[in-house]
Amino acid sequence: MKDGKLKSIYVCSNCGETSPRWMGRCPSCGEWNTMTEDVVMVESKATAAKRSASVATGRVQGQTSLRAERLADISTDEEKSRIVTGIHELDRVLGGGIVLGSVVLLGGEPGAGKSTLLLQLCGAISGSHHVLYVTGEESTRQIKLRANRLRVAQENISLVAETEIDEICGLIEQMRPDLVVIDSIQTMHCSDVSSSAGSVSQVKECSARLLAVAKSCEIPTFIVGHVNKDGAIAGPKVMEHIVDTVLYFEGDKTLPYRILRGVKNRYGSTNEIGMFDMTGTGLTEIENPSQLLLDGRPLGISGNCVACTMEGTRPILSEVQALVTKSGFGTPRRAASGFDFNRTNLLLAVLEKRAGYFFANLDVYINIVGGLDLNETACDLAVCLAMASALMDKPIGDKTIAIGEVGLAGEIRNVTFLENRLREAQRIGFTKAIVPKHSLKQLELSEFSDMELIGVSYIRDAIQAIK
Incomplete structure (x- = not known):
């Protein structure tokens, strides 16, 4: 059992600033009505003193295990650094394909087709790449039923229903798949953080750990993020800052057309869009949107x-x-x-x-x-x-x-x-x-x-x- 007690704090969903009481306006970034309540574990003074003493051992000046690479020696071969999905509208928005080690955050309204798009993506590249699909909202049987309806290839797709982030990171490091899909980040939780899943601190910590694994193993990762009533991805704004690409899947649920729009992309333009048509067997690409409209x-x-x-x-x-x-x-x-x-x-x-x-x-x-x-x-x-x-x-x-x-x-x-x-x-x-x-x-x-x-x-x- 942890040595400490639970305490309520208020965290700004825009910048991550904390406050012991609620405020209408964040004192750090100046945004209004962004302070949300969170529950954290506060260490006792004795535990904090022991931890400080163990950490404050100092370091030897001039010694490190890090090694730097020359910029000229780093390979930039596009064929080796990107995975071409074959879904041309998605490749267009991503800037030519999925960059190895990149973390992509996909947001959108409920029912827009985020899980459908990612499952079709898994099927499109499963012929030559191994994919790990992690679901926190559905069972593996439900994913299987959707895969059958979408008629996606299933040979190289592995499924797991889990919400503990450390277990997921350990599985990724053990399997070393070519692509990881996390559906969704709001259902994941970290045992080191005492607040409930979906809170600001949980989303921030889980995203940071997934990012560390993706960068160290060079495994591209797609993360599904829910949106709040304002249309922004739920959770702290810092989550959008640490990922490489932020995509929004837009479209009226009463209409069949969907637009995939990039609002942040470190490896391509943010002006490109991809257009899809939602059908009974999944999303189909719209290669000639002018004629269709x-x-x-x-x-x-x-x-x-x-x-x-x-x-x-x-x-x-x-x-x-x-x-x-x-x-x-x-x-x-x-x-x-x-x-x-x-x-x-x-x-x-x-x-x-x-x-x-x-x-x-x-x-x-x-x-x-x-x-x-x-x-x-x-x-x-x-x-x-x-x-x-x-x-x-x-x-x-x-x-x-x-x-x-x-x-x-x-x-x-x-x-x-x-x-x-x-x-x-x-x-x-x-x-x-x-x-x-x-x-x-x-x-x-x-x-x-x-x-x-x-x-x-x-x-x-x-x-x-x-x-």
């Missing part, structure tokens, strides 16, 4: 316009829908799904002030089809044209795309990667593009001989182009 688009209907957003190096076309109706209340309603609400109000003000189209007594609704969020300002022009089209009840051409940022003066400003956006639109079959006039000088017009490029300087010019 535009399938079933109504033709010849007012209030519809196609925009193009860049997700990393990938251009994705998406349909913008606008509906303008007479308001039945004194204050008109404004609603936006998939587009920033404040940006919508800004663009409405520009249309009224600079173009003379008034929405003062009208309800305005904006919807981005497919569940994709258009956070890029390059989609401003498409949203404005959709709202103007809905107001005038005049359809925009079915093969027309609009690309451009709208300023407060009503000017249409340049956007990045315009050539890539136009190539994607031309590949899908669009024949007309409304773009910033200043950008035409930077384009190789011979590449877009099948498209009519209309350069506009102000929002009024763009609206005239669709009349």
Whole structure:
């Protein structure tokens, strides 16, 4: 039995700062409402004094067992340092594959498909690699049933249902698998920490021990992390700092599409996304998201316009829908799904002030089809044209795309990667593009001989182009 007593402390989930009492604002990082209660074992004064005396033995100056390597002698062979999974959307987000010794934290809403994705990953590489799947939420029989439903290869996949982190680390060091999956970190606990599983101290300690084993044995490790009501991964923020890669699996449970997005990646870009379709037999890759998002688009209907957003190096076309109706209340309603609400109000003000189209007594609704969020300002022009089209009840051409940022003066400003956006639109079959006039000088017009490029300087010019 440990020599000490239990004591309640409050730990900041953002920075790990501790306090003997609850505070609304963390004194270290300044975040509000991040102090959560935790129970720890406090040593007695006698035990602490003995431990301090045993530790304070000193060290001999200039002596160490560490050996440093020359940077020039360290191998960086991509084929040896990465595992290519064969799931191209996952490899894209990871930067080309799984780096040996890396620790990847995967978060997402309940039911998004985190366990499904990782089990399919295990099956994809099991032909040439040995995988250890550690579950703390399900039994091995339940994992077997899911594997049968997903039709994954099972020969080189080992399962264990365990929550004691020291036992898990010992098993990893004994088996030396090529990949480890921990599902999930909130169910793991360390016997040295007296608090319950899922607490800040438990999650922090368990993550640190898994990280130490992964780095020392060069075994890539995937850790599943639950999210709280704010959408952030539950547990201390320091957990996201110590891992190599943080991925979020996004998607509305009512829609089949899922987006894998990297918010931190030491071995690749954080701008890339992977798109999947949730089916009855698991997740399937979406290699042509633009075509999928535009399938079933109504033709010849007012209030519809196609925009193009860049997700990393990938251009994705998406349909913008606008509906303008007479308001039945004194204050008109404004609603936006998939587009920033404040940006919508800004663009409405520009249309009224600079173009003379008034929405003062009208309800305005904006919807981005497919569940994709258009956070890029390059989609401003498409949203404005959709709202103007809905107001005038005049359809925009079915093969027309609009690309451009709208300023407060009503000017249409340049956007990045315009050539890539136009190539994607031309590949899908669009024949007309409304773009910033200043950008035409930077384009190789011979590449877009099948498209009519209309350069506009102000929002009024763009609206005239669709009349």
